[in-house]
Amino acid sequence: MSQEPLETELESKNPMEEIRLEKLILHISAGNDWERLQKAARLLNNLTNQKVAFRRAKSTIRTFGISRGDIISCMVTLRGLRAEEFLKKAFLAVDNKVRASSFDSRGNFAFGIKEHLDLPDTRYDPEIGTFGMDVIVSLERPGYRVKKRRFRRTNIGKKALIDPEESMSFVEERFGVEVVEAA
Template sequence: MRNSHLLEEKAEINRLLNNIKKEYEEGIQPVLAHNNPKMFGNCHKIPKLKKIQINRGLGLAAQNTNILKKSIEEFTKITGQKPVITKSKKAIAGFKIREDMELGLTVTLRGEKMYTFLTKLIFFTFAQIRDFRGLSVRSFDKAGNYSFGLKEQLIFPEIDYEDVVQVQGFTITLVISSYSKKTVFNNIFNGMVLLKFLRFPLNDSGYYERYESLQDISQVWDRKKHLRRKRWAQE
């Protein structure tokens, strides 16, 4: 029985590696709709990945032409798309920042480039992180989007160690869209469901496996909110 599950898991991973977009449309979407028709009966309610945003803040170092040029080259190699230079909206004298000053880089991936980057990220890049134990399930925002940081660019296969002048990281945001009830719980739950099907390495998602149904989890969240409000009222 255990070997059967291992074979199914390997087959699922191979399908995602082959074409993650096709597997989502032909494999993940029908499974969600079939297993929970009440929540995902409408195809527009099924969570899907809308875009991936990758950001790097350079601060005052962006004024150095060589550093800025090197970061642009790294972004282009990693994402296959030229980044946009982010600039300050107003002057802040205490931080020596002028208005319209170059401070960082950002890239927004959609379509095929988004799925290509996601495949590389899940199955190749995370494996290069030393002592990697997964990502926290608590990094979802209220809209159900997932954000996390990477400390260095060397974990990407396109980057040559000898070409790196300065070790710099990224902030990556997976923007997830779902047309469910606009509540924080539903947004986060939909994001967790999607990332779990995509084999995203969430290390503490097993916290919710102790509950038998979605209603049990919802009740726990309601109790926690009630206790927080009670504590705030006492303070």
């Protein structure tokens, strides 16, 4: 009996090197217009069925009439299966294309959706209107918990970090998305 089929199975990737989706953040910024911000929060709640968190301005921007501490945006964090399902819908909204410049040095990426109506299975609600949103995706490997835990917290080794090329190949293989160079 030959051991070749067993060896090819063992040659598969190390499970600790497997990349996975940590979280997906949906973010809508509406400036300091409270009514518009409430509508954006209602939209995010309708899209995700999750509680919406509001974010404050970190600094004053006089030209936009924003003071430090003003509530200017809302966001929702999705994890697990909900995040994967929504990410598939979000990729359909941008025609399954993501720019290579959208990936950062740690392998995370972000892209924008011009109108929430581009998402599949969404309908126009005249009370809410239309909103664009940012989709921010964070990737991780098993073992990243050492960076976040309370006891014996430590840094992640350089070999364990996700580089942009690995992140791009993960997105292409897992979601069938084309990574394009900036035009």
